[in-house]
């Protein structure tokens with residue numbers, strides 16, 4: 001029998017599984033959905049702690065852990081990971097964000113703001129991940145290190161017989177951990193052909209709603225919506241049209257980019273923030289480590305959180 005069962009094969013569960021296997025533990029990953037059907041597969045997925053406006057020391061550790069591991073992945077040629085120059089446009093003065101301490105080349109640039117309403121911008125270079133190849137690579141890493149991946153839903157955490165269970169079930173934690181604070185934050189995006197764009201651009205205070213343009217190897221992700229407590233998974237054509245309009249205004253080179261598709265993902269939000277802590281398991285001597293509620297920043301924080309989960313389990 002394995003030492004640890006990880007519930008969840010999104011980016012949070014798979015990164016935990018890799019870290020625990022690296023620590024020499026036997027790991028089984030249980031998942032309800034195929035990895036390509038998770039919200040992790042829909043993510044844009046740029047390193048950026050979205051939705052965590054006021055970071056604390058722990059969030060900075062997770063953010064740094066995520067940045068450093070993904071930057072290493074770039075150096076080692078992991079599929080789908082690149083470093084991407086980014087511009088975050090600001091419509092009102094803002095101090096450097098808490099997470100800038102994790103980003104080596106972060107800088108604040110002043111604008112006159114006369115034309116576009118943009119008064120400043122943050123410029124930085126961060127890892128960007130194409131999630132489908134990256135998730136496939138993580139799964140390969142789990143299997144080649146002796147981990148087992150089982151596609152079979154877990155009804156209750158009590159049914160799992162291993163000494164340690166890692167609950168990385170994302171939105172599923174609402175039921176599995178009986179946690180009413182967990183809720184969906186719906187996100188709709190549009191994919192277009194890439195006319196040769198290299199730089200990510202974000203305009204989160206755009207008067208008409210969030211706007212971001214994230215180029216990838218063969219397409220560009222345009223976003224997007226951030227809709228707490230919304231659960232519909234069908235893309236809304238009017239929202240698609242509005243995203244296209246905002247993003248084309250932001251990056252005029254996109255004017256003739258072909259629309260390739262649209263997608264919706266339900267981010268695993270949690271009122272009060274991420275839950276990463278250990279508690280007692282159902283039987284004496286067993287433990288549950290919860291790591292869920294990563295909202296719009298799961299890709300950003302995954303490795304940092306996995307490091308903390310591995311440290312907790314090794315100390316039990």
Ligand SMILES: Cc1cc2nc3c(=O)[nH]c(=O)nc-3n(C[C@H](O)[C@H](O)[C@H](O)COP(=O)(O)OP(=O)(O)OC[C@H]3O[C@@H](n4cnc5c(N)ncnc54)[C@H](O)[C@@H]3O)c2cc1C
Pocket residue numbers: 007008009010011012013030031032033034035038039040041042043044045046047048152153154155168169170171172173176186187188189223224264265266267268292293294295296297298299300301
């Ligand atoms: C449009 C959009 C853009 C995004 N962009 C970014 C970005 O740029 N940067 C960033 O960092 N993040 C981004 N995110 C957020 C990111 O996608 C999430 O934070 C992250 O994917 C959450 O990962 P997770 O593993 O917790 O959840 P998921 O990927 O949802 O995985 C949950 C896993 O738990 C399993 N599970 C659930 N219940 C059970 C059960 N009962 N039994 C067994 N298994 C179960 C599921 O099958 C699945 O395998 C974006 C999200 C969206 C929607």
